[in-house]
Amino acid sequence: MFAVASETREAGAELRSAVSWIDSGLAALILGSCAIVTVAGLVQVSFGTYTMSIADAWYAVVDPQVWTNPGYMLQLFLGDWLGGGVAQLFGLSTAPPDLSRKTLIVWGIRLPRVIVAVLVGANLAISGAVFQAVTRNELASPFILGVSAGAGLAILLTLVVFTGLAAFLPLIAAGGGAVAFGLVYAIAWKGGTNPVRLVLAGVIVSTVFGSLQTGLFFFTEDLGVVQSAISWTTGSLTGVDWEQVRIALPWTVLFTVPLTLLGARQLNVLLLGERTARSLGMSVERVRFALSAVAVLAAGTAIAVAGIVSFVGLIVPHMVRQLVGSDYKRVVLGSVFAGPALVTVADVGARLAVPGTQLPVGIVTGLVGGPYFLYLMRRTEVGQL
Template sequence: MSNSGSVAGGDAARRSSEGRIGWLFDPKLVSVALASVAVVVVAGLVQISFGAYSMTVGEAWRAVLDPAVLLDPRWLLNFFVGEGLMRSITGFQGELPELAHGTLIVWNIRLPRVFVAAIVGMNLGVSGAIFQAVTRNELASPFILGVSSGAGLMILLTLVVFGGLSAFLPLIAALGGAVAFLVVYAIAWKNGTSPVRLVLAGVIVGTVFSSLQTGLFFFADDIGVVQSAIQWTTGSLTGTDWEQVRLVLPWTIVAVLLSIAGSRQLNLLLLGEQTAKSLGMSIEKVRFALSGVAVLAAAASIAVAGIVSFVGLIVPHMVRNLVGSDYKRVIVGCLFVGPALMVGADVGARLGMSVITGADSQIPVGIVTGLVGGPYFLYLMRKQQNMGEL
C-alpha cells in the first residue's frame, strides 16, 4: 500500500509541476519566441556588419561566436560586469588574452548596441503590457500615460542641472515616471477611472512635461548637453556601449522577475474589480505595486535609450493577437517580441538614410518606432469599434 501511495503521490506532484510550467510549451508561444529570436539574430548580424570596419554577415557571425570570448569567463565578465568586478571575482590580475581584430570590434563596440536594443524592447513591451492590464485600457502605454515624459524630464534635469547624479539615472528616471503616473491617475480619478479619462490625462501630463523638457534646453550652455538632450527626447541608441548594458541589466532582471510573478494578479485585474475583490485581492495595493514595476521597466529603458515611442503600446497588442490574453503568456511573449521589434527598428535607424539618400548618417530609433507605431495605432482605432477597455 505504501508503494502504491508513493507512486500516486509522485504522479500527482508531476502533474502539478507540469501544470505550473506546461503553458511555457504552448505551440503558439514557442513559435512566437523562435520567430522573434530569429529576427533578433538576423537583424543583429546585419547591424554589427556595418561600420568603418566593414565585414560580411558570415564574418560577423564568426566574430560573435569566437571561442576566445565565449569560452573565456574572464572576457565575458569583463564585458558584462566591467573589468574591476571581473578581477575581483576571478582574482585575475594579468593581461587578458588578445582577441582577433574583428572579434574585438564586434564585441567591444557593436554588440552592446544590439544588447541595449533588445533590453529596451523587452522593458517597454513588459511595461506596456502591465499598464494595459492595470488600467484595463488597451490604449495605455508608458508613452501615452505620460510616464515616458516624466522620466525623460527628470533625466534631462539631471543632465542639465545635476550632472553629478548621472550614475543614478535609472532611479531618477523611475522617480520621474512614478510621479507622472500618479499625476495622471489623480487627474483621471472621479469616483474611479475610465479608459478615456486615463488617456486624456496622460496626453495632458505628457504635453506639460514635454514643454518643460523643451524649456530646459535654454538653460544648457554646452552644445554637447543640448545634443545629448535631443537624443534623449527622440530616442537613440547611437554610441551605446557596455556601460549602458551594465546600467540597465540589473533593473531589467528585477522588473522581468516581478512582472512574471505578478502575472496571476494581472489576470485577476482583467476580470474586473468586483471579481478580484471576491477572490481576496487588495485592488489598490496590487495596482500600485504592479504600476511600480511597469514604471521601473520603462524608466530603466529611458535611462539608456531616451524616449522611444509606441513600443510599449504595440508590442502587447501583437503578443495578445498571437498567443492569447493569458498574462503569463503575454509577459513571456513580450520578452521576445519587444527585442525583435527594437533590434529591427534600430537596423532601420542605422541604415535607413544610407538606403534612401545614400548619406552615411543615422536617424534616432524613436523616429522609426514612431513611423511604425503611428499607423498601427490608427489601424487599431479603425479595426475596433469599442476602442479602450480590455
Template structure:
C-alpha cells in the first residue's frame, strides 16, 4: 500500500511538472521585471500633472481603501454604471459614489489611472498580435504595423469617426473589420504559388502606404476641427485623453484575444515546423493559419480602436521575449502579456513628461512617436546583426 501511495505521488508530481514545467525561471524573471517596470511607470504617471503629488502621496491615492474596499466604486470604474447597478442594486446618483474621496484619490482614479490601464491593455494586445503574426507567416519581421493590419484597423476606425459616427459604439468591430481586410489584401498580393517572408513584408509596406494615404484623405472630408484632431491622434497613436470608457471598450476584446492566443499556443508551435510537417501531423494548415491570424487581427484592432496606430510594439516585444524565454509559444505569449504593458507604459511616461521635464512645457507627444523612435533603431539593429533576416 505504501509503495502504491509513493508511486501515485510520484506520478502526480510528474504530471504537475509536465503541466507547469513551461513556467520556468526565465519566464518568472521576465514577468517580475515587467510588473516592476509597469508599476514604476504607473506611479510616475499618476504623480505628475496639473495637480502634482509626491510618489508616496500617489501610492496612497492609488491604494486608497475608500476605493479598494468599496465594490460599488470598483465596479463603476472597471465595468461601468450598468454593471455596477446590476450587481450591487445601487439606486443612488453616480456622483454620490465620488463624494467624500480625497482630491488626490479622485484625480488618480478618474483621470490618470485609466490611461495607465489602457496603455497596459494596448501593449499586451499588440505584443501578442505580433507574436502570432510571426508564427503564422514564419517571418520574424511580421507585426500588425508592418503587415498593414494596424493601418487597416486605423482606416476602419477613421471611417467610423468621420463618415459614420453611429458606428462609434462598435468601434473595435469596425477596426477589426478594417484590420482583417488589410491582412487578406496583404496575403493576396504576396501569394504566388505560396508566400515567402520577403513578399509578405513588401506587400505589407504597399498596403500600409495605400491605407495611410486614404487616412490622410479622410481628413479633408471632416468639417469639424475636433474630429480632425481626433483623427490625427489616431494616425500617430496616442493615449492622451483616454479614460475608463476606452478601457471598458477594449477590455473584453483584449481578454478574448489573449485567451484564444494561449489556447492556440500549441498550434502556433506546430506552424513553426513548416507546412509539410504541420500537415503530416494532421493539422489543416490554411484553416489554422487564418483562424490564428483572426485572433491576431482582433488583438491589434482592439488596441487601435482605443489608442490609434502605435508602431513597432508588435515587432520589438516578441523579439525581446523570445530572446529571454525561448520560442515555445506558451511561454512566448505569457511573456508578451507581461512585457508589452511594460514597454508601452514606460514609453507613455516619456511621451507625457519629456517636454515637461526638459523644457517646462505641458506639451505631450503621442506615444506612437516614442515607440517609433525606439522601434526604428531596433529594426536597424536586427538588420545589421542577423545574417538571414526574415524567415523563422
C-alpha cells in the first residue's frame, strides 16, 4: 500500500512538473479566449435566414439528441463513409437522430462555420509564431515567406485557366503555398540561410506572384470566376460546411499543433541567435527548414479552407507574447487559443457589419491588422527588423 501511495505521489509530482510552465497569465488567456469563442460562436449561429435567439442557439448546440448519438457525431466529423465505418466497428447506431429544425440548422449549416473559424485562427496564429521565431522578426507573419502569394496564384490559375480542377481547389491552394516556400528557401540559400535573406526572398516571391495574380484577372470575362477568386484571395468563411471541417481538423489536431508544441524548445534556442544555437549543438538549417515547413503546413491548412485571411499571424503571436512572456511553450499554446478568438470575433463582425451582405472575414482582419502593423512598425527599432 505504501508503495502504491509513493508511486501515486511521484506521478503527481511529475504531472505538476510537466505543466508547471502554465502560469496564471497563460491560464487566464486560455479561459478568456474560450469565453470569447463561445460567445462569438453563439452569436454567429443565431443569425441567418432563419433567426433564433441566443437561448435557442445554445440549446441547439447542446441538444442531447446530438451529444448522446456518437455515431451521428462521427459521421459529421469524419464523413459518411469513414465515420459510418468507425461507428459500425464499435457497434454504434448510424441512424440519423430525430432532431428539431433549429438543431438541424445549427449543426448542419451554422456550427461548421464556427469550427472552421477556430481551426483557421489556430493554424494562422501558430504559423505566425513560428515564422517570427525563425526570422527573429516580430513583424513577420505566415505570409512573409510568400505562402499567401503562392496560394493565391494557384487559386487564380485553377479558376481562370485550369477550370476542370476546381474540385481540388483546397489542395491546390496548399500546394501553391508550399511551392512558393520552396522558391523562397532556394533564393535565400547561399551556403545556408539567415533571417534577413529569408525575408527579402519572401518579398521578391510575393511581389512577382502578386503581379501574376493581377495579370490573370485580365484573362477572364466570367464575373462569377472573378468573384470567386476575390473571395479566396481576401479570405472568406461564407458557405463553409463540414467538408471544410474534415479537411482542416486532422491536419490541425495530428500535425500542426502538436509538432509546433514539440518544437517550442528549438524555437527558444533559435531566438538566441545562430552562433549560440550552433554552440549548443543545434543543426540550425535543418531545424529552421523543418519548423518553417510546419508553419507552411499550418498556413496552407488555413488557406485551403478559408482563403487568405490576413494579419492574424502577425497580431496574435505578438499580443500573446506581451501577455505571457517570450517562452515559446507559452506563446504557442496561447496562440492556439487566442487565434480562434480573433477569427471568430472578426467573422461575427464581417457577418453583421453590413446588413444583408456578408463581408469576407479577411477584410475585417485587414482593417484591424493594418493599424496594428503600423503601430508595431513605429515602435520597432530599425536594427531589430
